[in-house]
Every structure is written in structure tokens, then in C-alpha cells.
Amino acid sequence: MVEFKNRYMVMEVFLDPNRGIRVDDPIELTKNNVMEAIGNSIRVTARDFSLHLSLKSFKVKYVNPITKICIIRASREDHREVWQAITLITRIKDYPVIFNLLKLTGSIEACKKAGQKCEESKFEQYKLIVGSQPSPKAVQKHQNCLEELKRLEP
Amino acid sequence: MGFFDLNIPYESSASNKANRIKLATKAMELGYGGIAYNHAMKGVMSERDRCSIPLLSLSSLLKAAPSLSLSVSHHRDLLGVPRSSPFHQYTRLTVLADSLAQAQALNSGNHVLKSYDLVAVRPLNQTAFDYACEKSEVDIIAIDFSEYLPFRVKKPMVNAAISRGVYFEITYSRIIADAQVRNQMMSNIKLLVNCTRGKNLIVSSAAASVTEIRGPYDVANFLSLIGLPMERAKPCVSRNCSTLIANSLRKKRFYKETIKVEAIPATEKQDSKELWSLDWDEWDPISSGTGELHLEDLEKSLSASKEESKTVKAIDFVSLMETMPSSGLQVIPEREVASQTTKDEQKTSTHEVSKDLVMETIDAKEYLVEADAITKDCFMAEPSIPSETVDAEDNRIHTEPTKDEFLSLNGSDMPVESEQTDLDGLEPRKLEGDDSDALLRHESSVIDTKMRDVDLHSLVDDINFTNCQINEECTHPDSPIQICEESIREDGLSSGTDGEYQKSEDFGNKDRIALLVDATSPKDTSPISSDVPSDGKAMGRNQTDTSILADRLSAVPYDRMELMSDTVPLRNNDLSRDQMKIAIDSSPMKDKLPLEVGLENQIHRVDDQGASHQIPSLSFSAGTTKAGRPLRAVPFPFKRLLGRQIMKKHGHKRRRKV
Numbered sequence: 001m002v003e004f005k006n007r008y009m010v011m012e013v014f015l016d017p018n019r020g021i022r023v024d025d026p027i028e029l030t031k032n033n034v035m036e037a038i039g040n041s042i043r044v045t046a047r048d049f050s051l052h053l054s055l056k057s058f059k060v061k062y063v064n065p066i067t068k069i070c071i072i073r074a075s076r077e078d079h080r081e082v083w084q085a086i087t088l089i090t091r092i093k094d095y096p097v098i099f100n101l102l103k104l105t106g107s108i109e110a111c112k113k114a115g116q117k118c119e120e121s122k123f124e125q126y127k128l129i130v131g132s133q134p135s136p137k138a139v140q141k142h143q144n145c146l147e148e149l150k151r152l153e154p
Numbered sequence: 155m156g157f158f159d160l161n162i163p164y165e166s167s168a169s170n171k172a173n174r175i176k177l178a179t180k181a182m183e184l185g186y187g188g189i190a191y192n193h194a195m196k197g198v199m200s201e202r203d204r205c206s207i208p209l210l211s212l213s214s215l216l217k218a219a220p221s222l223s224l225s226v227s228h229h230r231d232l233l234g235v236p237r238s239s240p241f242h243q244y245t246r247l248t249v250l251a252d253s254l255a256q257a258q259a260l261n262s263g264n265h266v267l268k269s270y271d272l273v274a275v276r277p278l279n280q281t282a283f284d285y286a287c288e289k290s291e292v293d294i295i296a297i298d299f300s301e302y303l304p305f306r307v308k309k310p311m312v313n314a315a316i317s318r319g320v321y322f323e324i325t326y327s328r329i330i331a332d333a334q335v336r337n338q339m340m341s342n343i344k345l346l347v348n349c350t351r352g353k354n355l356i357v358s359s360a361a362a363s364v365t366e367i368r369g370p371y372d373v374a375n376f377l378s379l380i381g382l383p384m385e386r387a388k389p390c391v392s393r394n395c396s397t398l399i400a401n402s403l404r405k406k407r408f409y410k411e412t413i414k415v416e417a418i419p420a421t422e423k424q425d426s427k428e429l430w431s432l433d434w435d436e437w438d439p440i441s442s443g444t445g446e447l448h449l450e451d452l453e454k455s456l457s458a459s460k461e462e463s464k465t466v467k468a469i470d471f472v473s474l475m476e477t478m479p480s481s482g483l484q485v486i487p488e489r490e491v492a493s494q495t496t497k498d499e500q501k502t503s504t505h506e507v508s509k510d511l512v513m514e515t516i517d518a519k520e521y522l523v524e525a526d527a528i529t530k531d532c533f534m535a536e537p538s539i540p541s542e543t544v545d546a547e548d549n550r551i552h553t554e555p556t557k558d559e560f561l562s563l564n565g566s567d568m569p570v571e572s573e574q575t576d577l578d579g580l581e582p583r584k585l586e587g588d589d590s591d592a593l594l595r596h597e598s599s600v601i602d603t604k605m606r607d608v609d610l611h612s613l614v615d616d617i618n619f620t621n622c623q624i625n626e627e628c629t630h631p632d633s634p635i636q637i638c639e640e641s642i643r644e645d646g647l648s649s650g651t652d653g654e655y656q657k658s659e660d661f662g663n664k665d666r667i668a669l670l671v672d673a674t675s676p677k678d679t680s681p682i683s684s685d686v687p688s689d690g691k692a693m694g695r696n697q698t699d700t701s702i703l704a705d706r707l708s709a710v711p712y713d714r715m716e717l718m719s720d721t722v723p724l725r726n727n728d729l730s731r732d733q734m735k736i737a738i739d740s741s742p743m744k745d746k747l748p749l750e751v752g753l754e755n756q757i758h759r760v761d762d763q764g765a766s767h768q769i770p771s772l773s774f775s776a777g778t779t780k781a782g783r784p785l786r787a788v789p790f791p792f793k794r795l796l797g798r799q800i801m802k803k804h805g806h807k808r809r810r811k812v
Contacts, residue, residue, distance in 0.1 A: 014180075017176070017180060017364040017365060018176065018363060018364050018365065044333050045336075080375060080378065080379055081379070083372070083375050084375060084376060084379050087330075087368055087372040087375065087376060088329070088330055088333075088336075090330060090331070090365055090366075096365040097365075098180075098364070098365060098367070098368070099372075100184060100368070100369040100372065101369060101371050101372055101375075102229075102232055103232060104371075118228070118232075121224065121225075121228040122228075124221075124224055125221035125224045125225055125228075126221075128220055128221040128224065129220060129221050
């Protein structure tokens with residue numbers, strides 16, 4: 001019996017949803033700027049000490065800048081607060097964003113499985129938006145991210 | 155159970171439309187199953203406020219997001235919503251009421267309200283709120299929590315509204331947009347949530363821009379933090395909304411909230427013996443009848459746009475159906491026609507075959523123009539060409555059926571066919587008739603060789619059509635004797651070449667011929683026109699095509715019926731000649747039939763079908779006659795039951811019992 005339980009949220013990010021169809025991104029998603037945005041949001045929606053309470057297990061585990069899928073870990077007790085804070089994020093570094101939950105899982109294995117499925121689907125969409133063949137650099141980046149996802153640990 | 159967002163702001167400006175398209179696209183992408191465009195209105199209501207909200211078409215959504223179809227199916231899978239469920243669009247009116255008089259204007263006699271799918275009221279003071287809760291004929295009471303609340307939400311009032319089936323609405327876009335407003339809103343929202351305890355509560359976005367819209371689960375989570383348990387929070391985005399829509403549609407579109415007369419969609423099932431009532435299980439209570447976007451259409455138009463150099467086909471069913479009966483060959487752009495026909499064939503044949511045909515039918519449009527010019531020569535040259543090769547000649551042969559479909563669709567407008575009525579113009583016509591017939595058969599044989607069984611089934615269906623043809627033939631002014639004469643003449647021209655042609659073909663073609671021979675067997679049952687069954691077969695093929703097309707466009711059945719009745723008498727001549735030729739062609743092939751031992755079972759089956767011709771034919775003709783005069787008022791069906799007689803009978807029984 002595990003005493004400390006986590007929740008893993010597979011989220012997708014819509015960067016600047018107002019701009020229409022464009023291939024290039026205004027900013028690149030990284031773990032740091034996602035973390036910062038969520039931290040700021042938690043600070044606004046809740047009090048400071050609740051941030052520290054939830055911080056004990058809160059972490060951005062994985063970010064794919066190509067498909068814009070990220071995996072966020074939070075403790076089971078307050079994952080709803082973290083989720084709510086993520087929902088209320090409107091911008092990352094002054095660029096409007098939408099966070100949308102794709103899957104909420106209780107174990108890293110299930111999370112990986114869901115993540116891979118979402119990655120596949122989102123990469124298909126990415127290819128469709130790019131139109132022609134995606135650049136080898138982007139493909140390489142995507143492959144690296146997939147490797148990282150496979151090696152993800154709780 | 156789909157998810158709904160019943161508040162997408164609408165204004166009649168151009169910038170709003172672009173924004174609305176973006177919002178609708180995003181909502182669809184996030185997995186919502188329906189949205190409502192909200193027109194907010196203040197002051198005295200007039201005729202100008204009648205619903206004029208244009209629902210968006212699929213093409214405009216696709217322009218905003220080319221990967222929409224993939225994204226939608228991905229999100230729907232994650233949310234557990236069936237992919238096939240359509241995307242609904244509704245219209246909604248929100249009346250800002252700041253006095254009792256304005257609240258009282260919302261009554262059941264108001265015709266402006268009936269033009270909208272949903273009606274909401276936003277009370278701006280205590281009296282308006284009380285009246286809205288207790289008496290107003292509205293579906294939703296929308297409360298704007300972002301501003302100072304000018305009235306108190308009292309529990310007895312809320313309960314009164316709930317017992318009347320009125321829903322309360324919470325909008326969340328301001329919570330996301332403005333961190334300052336958030337704290338103030340939360341306490342008021344919590345008050346309402348505690349009053350209703352999740353009953354008759356819906357949550358919608360009212361998003362002014364795309365950044366303020368959120369996924370259904372995120373919204374449910376937001377409610378769960380306010381104090382609702384998750385199992386009550388989720389219905390606020392899904393089930394409550396669909397119940398609300400079903401109720402309000404029932405109020406507005408149904409007679410006495412119980413009876414709705416709906417046109418049965420034109421499907422192939424009309425001629426099969428299956429019960430129509432089976433379809434009724436799939437009836438959608440939340441369908442408003444217009445503005446539904448189907449994911450299949452989305453995928454189709456996507457693939458079509460891929461193949462045909464980015465011509466996005468507008469899926470505007472209503473306008474398409476309006477243009478169809480009246481417009482001819484020249485009016486519809488060829489590309490569109492090609493795309494339509496490819497889809498039809500995808501339905502009739504299997505997918506593998508259809509993929510081949512897609513390419514060929516695209517070529518078909520080039521031949522559409524010169525279709526009339528095709529003479530017997532092309533047919534003569536044809537047997538030397540292997541049937542499977544993909545060169546230009548073959549293409550033409552394959553694609554000919556599409557031309558046939560097209561003729562059958564717009565039959566009344568084709569100059570060639572309209573000339574048909576006079577007998578003098580037969581000579582050139584005959585040649586063309588030969589052609590199309592042979593080509594038609596050729597096409598079918600190609601399909602046969604690939605998927606013989608499947609095609610056999612469809613042929614059996616076709617034969618069902620012959621029955622209706624028999625009836626048509628009987629009523630037709632042209633006597634069958636004339637047709638016979640023509641056929642004899644044609645016989646001389648075509649039988650020799652046909653023989654060669656048949657030999658070069660493989661099994662599938664023989665199957666077909668065997669079927670044709672069998673189809674002619676019910677001669678005995680219909681002495682008036684011996685040749686009719688195979689005529690009907692040729693005809694039947696065309697009819698299925700039209701019906702499928704009409705079906706795909708979710709046609710109003712009247713349209714289809716009119717269409718058929720227009721085209722049928724004109725084409726009879728032409729087709730009967732075709733048919734004659736088939737019958738005569740097949741006679742030399744009869745010798746070969748016993749050799750195909752394996753096929754005999756199938757032939758028998760078809761024979762049985764032929765024997766039972768008469769019964770379905772009757773039912774079908776009944777259907778057409780009904781469609782002929784669809785608008786005649788039917789006497790109230792229960793009137794007889796209310797008469798005196800029943801009472802008398804009742805009395806009898808009682809007496810007997812005694």
C-alpha cells in the first residue's frame with residue numbers, strides 16, 4: 001500500500017489560439033515557463049502557503065514543444081486546486097494560451113500510455129497544419145521527446 | 155452524452171462573425187457536442203428581434219482549422235463521446251429585464267420568442283427576478299455574477315423555478331479573464347450553487363474571445379471546487395444542457411408538446427421490407443433540424459479537398475437541395491459533381507474499389523462534356539482493351555456510369571432525354587443508349603470481379619426496383635410494342651460485338667448476365683411488357699444512385715420524390731431500349747450458364763427474388779403516389795375513435811358480460 005499518492009494530468013496547450021493558422025510559434029514551451037505560469041496562477045487563486053503545500057509533489061514532468069503536450073504531477077489531495085489553477089492560466093510570458101486537460105491518471109504507466117496516444121494524434125494534426133513535410137529539426141525534437149516520455153519515472 | 159456550451163455571443167457585425175467562427179471551431183475541437191449563439195437584447199421587443207442568426211457552415215469552420223476533423227475525433231474519444239454524433243447549433247435570445255413589464259413580455263403568446271431555440275432572461279432587479287422565477291415563459295434564467303448582484307437569490311424562488319423546469323445559468327468567461335472580479339463572483343456563485351445543489355444548473359462560457367473558452371472537464375472541475383461534488387458538476391455541462399434543449403424544443407416545435415410531424419429521410423430502406431420503425435430508435439430528441447455538422451461529412455470534405463486541389467465543398471444541405479431539381483448539367487460546377495459522385499460510389503461499392511474509382515471519376519468531368527459525342531465506335535474498340543488497365547479509353551468507360559447518374563439526377567433538364575418523347579429522334583439516340591448500357595455493364599463487371607458477392611447483393615436490391623418499374627411502364631404512354639421494334643433493330647447492330655465483348659470478360663460479367671437472364675424470367679407474371687424487368691434493372695441502378703445521393707444530402711423526401719417522378723417518364727424510353735438490348739444480348743449467353751455450376755445458388759436466389767416481385771412493387775408505388783400529393787390535409791386520425799360507434803360497442807360488451 002502506497003501512502004503517498006499522485007495524480008498525473010496529461011494536458012495540451014493551445015498557443016495563441018486567436019492568431020489563426022500559423023506554423024511558427026511565438027514562444028517555445030519549456031518546463032520552466034510552464035512551471036512558472038502555473039506557480040503564478042496558484043499564487044493568485046490560492047494563498048501562498050497553499051502553494052507550498054501543493055509544491056511538495058507538484059512538478060511539470062514532461063513538455064513537448066512540437067505537439068504542445070505536457071504532463072503535470074500533483075498530489076492526490078490537492079490536484080483539483082492545481083488543475084483549477086492551470087485552467088485559469090490565460091498567458092505564458094504575455095502570449096495567450098489555453099490549457100486543456102486530456103487525461104487524468106493515477107499511475108505513471110497509464111499516464112505514459114495516454115501520453116503516447118495523444119502524442120500520435122497531435123503529431124498527425126501538426127503535420128496537417130504544416131502542410132508539407134515537417135522540418136527534420138522538428139521531427140528530431142519530437143523523437144527526442146517521445147524517448148523522454150518512454151523513460152518517464154514517477 | 156455530449157457536452158454543450160449554450161452561450162456563444164452573437165452580434166450582427168462582420169468582426170463578430172470571424173470571432174464566432176473561431177469560437178465555434180474551438181468549442182468543437184475541445185469536444186463539445188453543441189453550442190448556442192446568444193443574441194442579447196434590451197428594451198422593448200419588436201419584430202426586428204426575430205431570429206436572424208445565421209448558423210455556420212462546415213466549410214467556414216474548416217477554413218479556420220484544417221486539422222479540425224482529427225482534433226475533434228481525438229478529443230471525443232478522450233471524452234467518451236461517440237464520433238458519429240453531430241455537432242448541434244442552436245439559437246438563443248437573452249432578454250435583459252429591468253422592469254416587471256419587460257418580464258411580462260416573456261409569455262407563451264410571443265412569436266418572437268418562438269423563432270429562437272432557447273429563450274433566456276437576465277433579471278436586473280428583484281421584481282424581475284421573482285417574476286422570472288415564478289411566471290415567465292423562459293428556459294433559462296441567466297444571472298451575471300460579474301457585476302454587483304441587484305437582487306437576492308432566495309431559495310423559495312429558486313425552488314419555484316426548478317419545479318417549473320427553468321434552468322439557471324452560470325457563465326465562466328469573466329472568471330478566467332479577470333482575476334479581480336473572480337473573488338467577488340465566487341461568493342455569489344456559491345450561493346446559487348448551494349440553493350440549487352446542482353439541480354437545473356448549467357454552465358456556459360459566454361466567451362468574448364477564444365482564450366476564454368475551456369474544455370468540458372475543466373469546467374466541471376471548476377464547479378466541483380465551488381462546492382458541488384464531481385458527479386453533480388459534470389451534468390451541468392452535459393446532461394442538464396441536453397435535457398434543457400430537449401424540453402425547449404418540445405415546447406416550440408411540437409404540437410401540444412407531444413406530437414411532431416417529421417419527414418422520413420429518404421433512405422434505401424424505403425424499398426426494403428425492413429420496418430421503418432427501427433429507425434425511430436435513433437431519433438435525436440435534441441436535434442433542432444438545422445445546422446447540424448456531422449463528423450463524417452467533415453472527414454469526407456477534408457479528403458475531397460485533399461484530392462481535388464483544395465476545393466472545399468460547402469455542406470449547405472438546404473441550398474444544395476434547392477438547386478438540385480431545377481439546375482441542369484451546366485449549372486453545377488463540374489468539380490463538385492465529380493466529388494459528389496465519387497462519394498456515392500464509395501457508398502455503393504466497397505472501399506477498395508471506390509479508391510480506384512475516385513481517380514477515375516475525377517477524370518470523368520472532362521468527359522462529361524463530350525459524353526454525347528461518344529458513339530458506337532468507342533464501344534467497338536473496347537473489347538480489345540484489358541478491362542483493368544488504366545488508360546484513357548478505360549477511364550472513359552469506367553466513368554460513364556457517373557454520367558448516367560448525373561443524367562438520372564437532372565434528367566428533366568437534359569435536352570437529350572427531353573427529346574425522347576418523339577419517336578423520330580430514335581436513331582441517334584439508339585446509339586447512345588447502346589453505349590451507356592454497355593458501359594454500365596462494363597463498369598459493373600469490373601466491380602464484380604473484385605467483390606462479386608457484394609455486388610450481387612446490391613443487384614438483388616436493384617431487382618426490387620424492377621417492380622416499381624413495371625408499374626411505371628404500364629402507365630407509360632408508349633406502348634411496349636414500339637419498344638420491342640426498336641430493340642430488334644438494335645439487336646442487329648450490337649449482338650455480334652457484344653458476344654466478343656462478353657468472351658473477353660471474366661466471371662463477374664457472366665454473373666451479371668446470368669442475373670439479367672433471370673431477371674427476365676418473371677415475364678410470365680407481367681405479360682404486358684415482357685422486357686420490363688431488365689429495363690427496371692438498368693433503371694433501378696440509376697434510381698439507387700439518385701436515392702443514395704439524395705440520402706447523403708439528407709434530402710427532404712418530397713424533393714426526392716419529385717425528382718424521381720420528373721425523371722422517370724422521360725427516361726423510360728431510353729432505358730427500355732437499353733434493357734431490350736440486354737435481354738437479347740444475354741440470350742446467346744444462356745448456353746454458357748450451365749457451365750457456371752458454382753453460381754447456380756446465387757442465381758436461384760435471384761430467381762426467388764424475381765418471383766416475389768409483385769409485393770414490394772405495390773408498396774413502393776403506394777409510396778410514390780403518396781409523395782405526389784403530400785400537402786393534402788389529412789383528417790384528424792383519431793376522430794373516428796371519438797365517434798359514437800365505439801361507445802356503442804363498448805356498451806354491447808358490457809351487456810354481454812352482464
